Amino acid sequence: MATTHDGKPTSRVLWVDRFLALIRITFVVLISVGLIAFVAQQIDPQNPLARWLNPDATGLTAPQFKGLLVTGLAQGAMYGLIALGYSMVYGVLGFINFAHGEVFMVGAMSGMITSNKLAEAGLWEDAFVFSLLFVVVTSILISTATAVIMERIAYRPLRGSPRLIPLITSIGVSFFLQNMSVVLLGPGAKSYPSLPSWLSQKRSLLGFEIEGTKLVVLLTAAVSMAGLWFLVERTKTGKAMRAVAEDKEIAALMGIDVNRTIVTTFAVGGAMAGVAGILWGILFRSVIHTTGFLPGIKAFSAAVVGGIGNLGGAMAGGLSLGAAEATAPLVLLEPLGVDGVSQLRDAVAFAVLIFVLLVKPSGLFGERLSEEDRA
Amino acid sequence: MTAISNDPSIYETPGINWRRQIRFGLIGALSTAFISLAGMPVGLDGRSIIQPVLSMGYLSLLWVPFVFASIAGSEVVLEGMAERQRSARDLWAGALVGLGSSGGVVLLMILIQNFDLRDPLVNWSPQLLELLSFDRSAAFGMVIWLVLGTFLGFLGGSMHVVPQKFRSATLTVCLSVFGVSVLETFLTDLLEGFGLEGLTDLVYYKRGGLEVLGAVAVAALALAVPLIAGPRVARVKTQVIEMPSEERRRVNLALLAVSAALLFVLPFFLGKITNELLANVGLFVLLALGLNIVVGLAGILDLGYVAFFAVGGYTTAVLTSPNSPGFSPELPWPVALIAVVILTGLVGLFIGAPVIRMRGDYLAIVTLGFGEIIRLLFLSDWLSGWFGGAQGITNIPGVNVGIATVKGTDPRSVFLLVLVFCGIAIYVSWRLENSRLGRAWMAIREDEDVAEAMGVNTTNTKLMAFVVGAVLASFSGAIFSAKVGSIFPTSFLMLVSIIILVVVIVGGMGNITGVIVGALVLIGVLGGPKQPGLLQEFSQFKLLIYGALLVWMMLKRPEGLVPNVRRTRELHQEEFLQDAWLKGEIDTDDQEGTA
Amino acid sequence: MSMLEIKDLSVTFGGLHALKNLDFRVEEGEIVSVIGPNGAGKTTFFNMISGMVTPTSGDIFFEGESLLGLDPSQVTERGIARTFQNVRLFANMTILENVMVAQHCRTDQKVFGALFQTKAFKSEEEAIRTYGEEVLSFFGSRLTGYRLDQPASVLSYANRRRLEIARAMATRPRLLLLDEPVAGMNPRESAELTTLIGRLRTEWGFTVVMIEHDMSVVRDVSDRVVVLDHGETIAQGSYEDVANDPQVIEAYLGRPVGSEEIPGESS
Structure with a gap:
């Protein structure tokens, strides 16, 4: 007979569980200590508690904090728009479309091209609102086309294969699109034409000083979100999308054209990414081929944070992630005495993702997935 | 269907x-x-x-x-x-x-x-x-x-x-002319090592490319060699196959020993550039073998694999370099390597533990996140007192192995060092694949729930894959930092993880030979993230080609260039079942067993 | 002390009771059949014993130790092995590897042994190979010989079922949970498997709990039959008692439980 295991049976609690518990506790402790230190330094930067953790504690003024928050929310709204695409595709096909961030980049790039062409023709200054609309529409068209072609070429043939296969494929697509931008448009960063001053002006609203551009971003996100909600909840197409997300086979039996619905899902996601691309252009006025990578990953994180498959959750997740990454470095890390916190913004975004997945894997607002996708 | x-x-x-x-x-x-x-x-x-x-x-x-x-x-x-x-x-x-x-x-x-x-x-x-x-x-x-x-x-x-004959002949001619042309640097170098410059001048044009006559000669050779040697090779092959298994094993072993010996002699006949190139390929073979254990055997898609490479590289730098800003014990490389292996293994556990229970696709993104976090930490001002931030750590001494110091300035010794470690990695992969642990990894790849129900502690087993993969990557990192002599966060972009993944997938997941072939073809010909390959002109297009290759492979040949028999079955299961059924391999009835 | 004892156990999925206040016990050396119409909660019952589903309330004891909070692999390690209704083999591993990997929790060689090919490693490999072949030969020559190195995916349906049982046996359990072992087999095959199930007890000393729809198998081999409906036990006892129980007959849509077949049985 073989060496039977006569020793004690393995203990009930694996060390991994203990370690995980430790990580969770560490996270919570870090956040609480950071917050306490922040409060302490807000009360008085010379406060011994604040000075103990960070001798150079200065504290934040209210306008500073509000400024951070607004910046965070504006970026978060953009993440939210991108996150919708991740969330919808995950809901319907059960895989992470890694290349979705690149669709956003394509949107931003096409916006850059059209707006610069319009600026050359002098229309950008003269008829700004009209031009912007034109730019948004073309960008939506191009990124929608990108998403649809991507689905047709790369993902449709893989439907039904193990879920990591389309994910790996989408990494390839992402790589391809990024470098396509390099070889076609050149490697350097490209800028948007300058915006009219009435747009970039600061305005005060509800006690916040908001730059016009950020206001535009927030408003556009709200309008797009409302449109999407109407589409998904109130139209036949939306009903088909929800049915396909629930069970593709049954939906097909009920007479729903599954292929068309999936294409629609990609198209809608692509359109949202296109809008987000223009918003990126308005906010930062500069695009480069890697523009899609970080916002893409963060948007995916936002979708997970909000609960994947849950559209309202995706937007809420985007806003919270944006707010968190803008404020956390100065609110949590700086009071803890970490140097150069602004460099750690991206690390904070990833930490949020890890934290949410460790503490509540189904996201803050609950995921909406069919049984098979949940496995 | x-x-x-x-x-x-x-x-x-x-x-x-x-x-x-x-x-x-x-x-x-x-x-x-x-x-x-x-x-x-x-x-x-x-x-x-x-x-x-x-x-x-x-x-x-x-x-x-x-x-x-x-x-x-x-x-x-x-x-x-x-x-x-x-x-x-x-x-x-x-x-x-x-x-x-x-x-x-x-x-x-x-x-x-x-x-x-x-x-x-x-x-x-x-x-x-x-x-x-x-x-x-x-x-x-x-x-x-x-x-x-x-x-x-x-x-x-x-x-x-x-007819088929012409078709394959055309293919052979095209590929061999193209191949000989692509391998120009390598072949020139090799021929020079053997003192055959004359041959080079005959075949190659002075400033690159084949001579017309050279091309014709290559084509003729490509057609003639299989015609003359083909039957003989086939005969030997059948002979070997018909041997009793014990004897066949001995033949295989002898072949392996001879080719290994040849490989170790090879660098002495090669010039600087080629040795450098092969050393780079070797570093990627090491990385890809490690990732192959994680992705190919255990089926865990780790997109932050570069993190372990970075930790290996930075640990070596800190421990060996006199310029290390924080802590500088200036250990000799072999001693530092022990610390590197232990530390990277621990980092593997540390990163692995929180992600190991996650859904496969979430795990992929989270590992990617960890990879980026680690790079951002190395880059940050916060830890620059230890790792030098954007300035990195410079003046890393080479590997002192008694007779000679292995350093970037001497690519031949670097290549030899890399070869030794590749040998270790191949041995480790091979032994583990055919062990209790390897079988458990495969079972998890096939069906995680069932593996768990059959008594495999999936958490520990998957973590083990993470740790072994991390250790193999740390070898690569340690050699990399000794070779380059300095280390910066920009060497550890996410790009590197993806390129290693492409190498594993193009070569053939779960297959040692495939991974080596993948690294040779991709890194050797097209080049790595920063390292040029044989086709230097491709450097601006290589990432585009990598992306396209990844998509194409997934769509048309998910098993890779050199398929693993096992993995192929998994990916084409339905077709295989049909084939087997048509050939009558599947027993639809089992009369034979009832007796 | 009973071998397996389930006390007042309930499982709810989103408000629906999959199992409700279930009490159940198995004595060492018994063969117990669990029957019931589709959706009665039989498979949930198995999933729960093997640790794949956590019960909402109640407790499970195996040889006096509570199984609550154990991972499935830990349950297997304690001596309970199972098969699956929809055969789930490691299709691309060879037949031998399938039974070798199932001995994972009975072996302990790790990286070191594999790398240095220690004596302990080699003897362990040899031992699990021998034991694996022994388990496979329980089913005659179907799974042995040249078959050992073939991938499980080339097997016929009936042989896959047999391999699943062999794989469960390879974990060296004391209690074997068989989920519809003869589903999809023809009468001759299922008759043969019925005798084999009997031999599992006599020759291998396993205690067996099985879910089965084929009443002839249930009748021929079980000491006791438990009937589940809507997550509750509605009857238990010998096959004859249960077959004549009015509640059971009603559960099966009012048709008398004959010796032939029961409505809802999968072919």
């Missing part, structure tokens, strides 16, 4: 599917236009394949009509159905696809002549037009393209008409 239709027409041999041909022609046109606008013809023009006849730049367009025409002509023949009788019409179908493909070039030329889109499209240039018109008038160029494209398409179509 196996739906049976009552439509009688499908049982008859159908004619040419013209819609398919037209579709391929259009795709070909788009491809050539895209390739031109991507700048390949201009960017690769400097690299000649056959001096003065063919440069890589033109080849980047010319393959399209030929290959597309031949793909458009190949049809999937379902089991049990007769293959369509090929006829001259296939040639015209191919020509149509070729015409379409070259039409893309012509259309682009017309557009370039009449519009200026140079602003967004950097390659929309007179230079491109000039190149496409063969330095003559545009009209001349267009005519040539159309004729050439049609002719190549015609040839591509003819591939299905001519």
